[in-house]
Amino acid sequence: MTLIEPTADRDRTALAPDLHALPDRAARAWTERMAVSPREGSTYAVTTESGHTYLVDVKRRSCSCPDNRIRGERCKHLRRVAIEITARRVAPPGKQRATCDACGTVTFVAEDAPTPHLCERCRLTPGDVARDRETGDRLVVVRVTDERASERVVEATGETVAAYDTNDGYPADDFVVEAAYLSDAVRADDPRRYAFPRSRLERTDERLVDTVDG
Template identity: 55%
Template structure:
């Protein structure tokens, strides 16, 4: 199966510092982006605060390739601040657009996780078709989708309880992301995932395998 690559996260830049590759073949703005002492801090939604070597702070919107510095606003150049943010994102120093720094709900490591949606790192993310084992029964299940709901938020009408309060889910975190699964070996063997009944599980109840069902 293919998952996003897990990125080991470090803290945002609290102090200005230089980065030092061989810049002899770079244009002036690129070289300054690498070598000048700057501090980059993620603000979310693809926006970053960049404290420049001069002490001035500019706002960069990486998703829109925009910066509030004069070099960009007046001259229309792709300034050193935009380039520096791109460098730090590429090197895994600050979260890329759409991500934030948080402890992964799956493995507990500090990671870059989605700003909106399940707080899972790339190693713990689930895709449609992933195979997993139900830790309570040993049954094989197939992931239908990873939802944005938490176990204490998802109500199961047939059981008149939330996923968290369902008896077999006792002991699993109530703030686990909810995963919808299907049973691949029940009913019609030829039925696809969309045609099978779906069941809501807390994420921690599933032991994910390094395999995927090909629909």
């Protein structure tokens, strides 16, 4: 017999709100059929069940509907935009919806973010410490490029990064990440860099702390 520990009360949570316990405007924000689409800046167009379209500005907390404009209420359109942003169905202000170029999940990136677009989990930034999945070595990320492993030629061998023996099995269209061995990086100002396919490097929670003064 397998004993399953009962879950503590505080660990149990409802996913949807209790609509009966919500004020009317909040309940309608959850249940009515509305379409939300991002517009300029912090504004969103909300089209309602009855076919009206109102403009919501989340930063100014304003809506063009009579409920907000005349009665000054936090209307169901404002609430709905907030719900959709929280649920990650629409992008927060200043961000755009994008597909992670490494793993394909939906993510939100800055509107002027350069490619590749990477989700939180796949993102590597210079200074991040990563683990080489093949050797277990720890490396420091120096640069994330937008070149593909099948395009980037390694000078020493004349082969592409994708064709390299130990990179067998990693996608040929992976982005190339330049990284230095941690042991070199802590000793040298300009450590030798090596090119890796992105998915060969596993992110860790560590970052190289810059100890150079000034």
